[in-house]
Each structure stands twice: as structure tokens, then as C-alpha cells.
Amino acid sequence: MTARIIDGRAIAAELRARVASRVAGLGFRPGLAVVLVGADPASSVYVRSKNRAATEAGLATESIRLPADTSQAELLAVVARLNADPAVDGILVQLPLPPQISPQAVIEAIDPAKDVDGFHPINVGRLAGGLPSLVPCTPLGIMKLLAAADVPLSGARALVLGRSAIVGKPIAALLLAANATVTIAHSRTRNLADECRRAEVLIAAVGKLEMVRGDWIGKGAAVIDVGVNRRPDNKLGGDVAFAEAAEIAGAITPVPGGVGPMTIACLLENTVTAAERRRRPVPPG
Numbered sequence: 001m002t003a004r005i006i007d008g009r010a011i012a013a014e015l016r017a018r019v020a021s022r023v024a025g026l027g028f029r030p031g032l033a034v035v036l037v038g039a040d041p042a043s044s045v046y047v048r049s050k051n052r053a054a055t056e057a058g059l060a061t062e063s064i065r066l067p068a069d070t071s072q073a074e075l076l077a078v079v080a081r082l083n084a085d086p087a088v089d090g091i092l093v094q095l096p097l098p099p100q101i102s103p104q105a106v107i108e109a110i111d112p113a114k115d116v117d118g119f120h121p122i123n124v125g126r127l128a129g130g131l132p133s134l135v136p137c138t139p140l141g142i143m144k145l146l147a148a149a150d151v152p153l154s155g156a157r158a159l160v161l162g163r164s165a166i167v168g169k170p171i172a173a174l175l176l177a178a179n180a181t182v183t184i185a186h187s188r189t190r191n192l193a194d195e196c197r198r199a200e201v202l203i204a205a206v207g208k209l210e211m212v213r214g215d216w217i218g219k220g221a222a223v224i225d226v227g228v229n230r231r232p233d234n235k236l237g238g239d240v241a242f243a244e245a246a247e248i249a250g251a252i253t254p255v256p257g258g259v260g261p262m263t264i265a266c267l268l269e270n271t272v273t274a275a276e277r278r279r280r281p282v283p284p285g
């Protein structure tokens with residue numbers, strides 16, 4: 001193994017501690033509401049982790065569990081109540097939602113100022129325009145991992161593998177804002193392996209277990225693995241064949257213990273940012 005391992009657990013712990021001290025200095029407890037519809041086991045685990053981390057950082061959390069047969073109108077009514085509640089600074093509706101509910105309708109109903117997922121079209125547009133916005137947690141976490149690992153981005157060739165609204169598109173916008181030369185590759189891209197090999201920074205976010213092989217990696221590249229996939233033995237694995245890639249990469253994130261812990265830490269940070277912006281006193285005049 002030659003690559004440096006980027007330790008997401010340690011970097012996330014430092015971020016959570018910084019968030020906790022920001023909260024302690026505020027004089028009030030920012031509120032985070034997490035809504036879970038149904039009992040999907042993976043979503044339940046994520047929601048529990050988010051609530052625990054929020055409480056540890058000193059946030060006030062409200063956890064709302066609704067049955068799987070909740071109607072879209074009922075969920076929209078919950079969102080409207082949270083939008084109107086001055087104690088709630090951040091609203092997260094865990095995805096995926098049951099089939100009778102349109103995720104886009106729910107996302108668009110959330111007050112953009114409380115949209116700690118950064119999924120509302122206002123925040124998506126502000127990010128694309130290079131304006132201050134609430135940034136989706138996983139891409140924000142990736143940028144912090146790259147910064148903590150001292151990966152140079154200005155002028156670097158970055159390849160984003162995957163074009164989802166949650167990861168691919170926003171991380172491409174953030175890398176571009178950091179002056180990287182960004183390519184977005186996807187399932188229709190020709191010569192995917194060649195595209196990957198040219199990259200100095202490779203973000204793998206496709207959701208296919210170990211699709212990126214060691215010989216797809218450029219020598220010395222920084223590799224961020226966003227994949228969370230089940231192996232046949234039920235353990236978690238990334239989108240990158242880690243052992244092969246670590247022979248060639250300069251730095252690499254493991255799965256688990258890379259991007260995942262950063263996503264939750266960034267949710268806490270977004271909640272504090274939303275609270276500071278919403279509650280900032282309006283200057284006189």
C-alpha cells in the first residue's frame with residue numbers, strides 16, 4: 001500500500017467538536033427536525049445516527065416518525081408546521097420516500113432557509129450560480145476531506161463519476177468553484193477507465209460495488225469513494241476496489257470510515273449555519 005488513508009472518522013470528529021463549540025457560543029440551541037416516513041432499516045439507522053450526533057453537539061432535535069402509508073398531503077402538513085416553528089432551524093426529510101409521495105414536492109415545500117440538505121431548487125440554483133447557499137452534506141463533507149488531506153484543487157483535473165442531484169452535480173459545482181477542471185462521467189460515458197486514469201482527483205459516486213478497479217486510477221491521484229454498497233457477505237464496500245486502488249493512488253478514503261461520517265457532521269454544521277443566518281438580528285436602518 002502506498003496511498004495515504006484519509007481518515008473520515010477523525011476529520012468528522014474534529015468538525016463535530018468545532019460545531020459543538022459554535023453551538024455553545026450561540027446562547028440558544030439550534031433546532032433540527034428529522035422526518036422519517038416508514039421503517040426502511042437503512043434509513044432508520046441513518047436517522048438514529050443523525051439524531052444522536054445532533055444531540056451530542058448540543059442541538060435540540062425533534063424526531064418525527066410517520067407510518068409508511070402517510071399521504072403526501074399529510075407529510076406536506078408536517079413540513080408546513082416545521083417551516084412555521086421558530087425553534088426549528090433545520091428540516092431534513094429522509095429519502096427515499098414511499099411511492100405515493102413525490103420527493104420533489106416535499107423538497108420544494110421546505111423553507112429554503114431551513115433546507116439543511118441543500119436540495120431545494122433555490123439552494124441548488126444558488127450553488128450553481130456560485131452564491132452563498134446551504135450545500136448538500138455529502139459534497140460539503142468531500143470538500144472538507146480534500147482540504148484536510150491538503151489535496152490541491154486549483155487547476156487540477158477532477159473527474160466526478162456519477163451525476164446524481166445529491167452528490168454528482170453539487171460536488172462538480174464545488175470543485176469548479178475551487179478552480180478545478182471538472183469532468184462529469186456517467187453510465188453513458190465512453191472509455192470510462194481512460195477518463196478515470198486522467199484524473200488527479202477522482203470522486204466515485206455510482207453505487208456499484210468496486211466498479212472502479214486499481215488500473216483505472218492515475219498514479220498519485222486523490223480518490224474519494226462515496227459508494228455505500230452491500231457485499232455478498234453483508235459487509236459494506238465502496239465503489240472503488242480499495243486494496244488495488246491504494247497501490248496506485250496518492251490518497252484514498254476507506255468505506256466505511258471515509259465520506260459517511262462527514263455527511264452527518266456537515267448536517268450539524270449546516271443546521272448551525274442556518275440558525276445563525278435565520279436568527280441574525282437585522283441591522284438597524
Ligand code: GUN
Pocket residue numbers: 092093094095096117137138166
Ligand atoms: N438518504 C440518503 N442520503 C440522504 C441525504 O443526504 N439526505 C436525505 N434527506 N436523505 C438521504
